[in-house]
Amino acid sequence: MRDEATILHIDMDAFYASASLIARPELRGKPVVIGAGPRSVVLSATYEARALGIHAAMPVGRARRLAPHAIFLEPDHELYADISASVMEVFRSFTPLVEPLSLDEAFLDVAGVRRLIGDPVHIAESIRTRIADEQQITCSVGIATTKFVAKIASQHCKPDGLLQIAGDDVLTFLHPLPVKALWGVGPKTEEVLSRLGLRTIADVAHTPKTTLERALGQSAGEHLHNLAWGRDEREVYPWEPEKSISAAETFGEDLDDEEAILRELLRLTERATQRLRERGFKARTIGISVRFADFSTISRSKTLRDATSVTHEIFETARSLYQNLHLDRVRVRLVSVRLENLEQVGESAEQLLLTQGPKWAESDQARDQANQRFGGGSVRPARLLRKPTRDTRDVSK
């Protein structure tokens, strides 16, 4: 194990509701609804929302009803991608070893540049200053010898903080924390651990590894035991290949009409396959998930003989997966389309056209180009021309 704390975990504070974002000219003075979840203005209970004068938290559906003309800053809004790209660029100006975890979080390994630029704390302060200057966003930085401890440290000092945990202090820092703080322990695992009488990370550390493995499975048991002793071998990888692409949509109201559900499925297939093609992938495995009114969820998938990126082909697979469920007017809340087993398409576009069936591949290509030129959704299958169902989200009830 390295004994010097050179791993940084940087977490933007209030990224999705940052003052700089709301101050953007195109948003100034307009009602803005932030977030996408059941409590769309998720931030009401947090420091950042108070600072911004946001008081109301409500489901996004209600927000749409109350303020239909508001600007909805959902997580996939392009403004966030812009800011994220700028921020990651700042990180990369300090070291190439930047591993983004999401739009607003990244790990950095500064071991190799410390002689060049300065010690990790100095680097962290420089980064915080630059992000504040350029984006008017505060961020919190955890510095430690491992990813895991760096991540907990940044949570610990949030907001607008910096916390370094030296190698010698790791266990003192870690052990009093609740098991929930272990990365990978969610509600289910917490419950299992609690039945074993384990409440703190120290408790987990002092439990025989075999006991943990029996209760949680081999891999998770061993992993947690290691983390509890501050052992985390994972390195900072600047790049990981993508493994799946998916698109999902929760309906404004539950649907039970097969025709309507298939229309949504086609729309989601469009969304997913377009991203697939943008990234130069084909997929061999097509999966769907269906969530019912009671929130239970099932999934089905099919692996094809040959990978494809053709909307038509993928939709037909998704459709047959759906129809094989033989749902008879069951109330459905969400469907999703997932593409897995991704393969990078070879250089030759000709080969793609020949092997994929010229007609559909060409029509996809033409549509992608048109959508790029005229904006997403300007060209779409005839089947989708009827009024989209999602707009029913904010009416009635």
Place this chain on the structure above:
DNA sequence: CCCAATATAAGTTCGCCG
């Protein structure tokens, strides 16, 4: 009663092959 969207990892079950 209410519970987003996207991605990853790992566990289980099952069928196929030798």
Place this chain on the structure above:
DNA sequence: TGGACGGCGAACTTATAT
């Protein structure tokens, strides 16, 4: 022919994270 067994990939579920 019958069966136990192991390996393997596919299908599916569950858990977790942001």
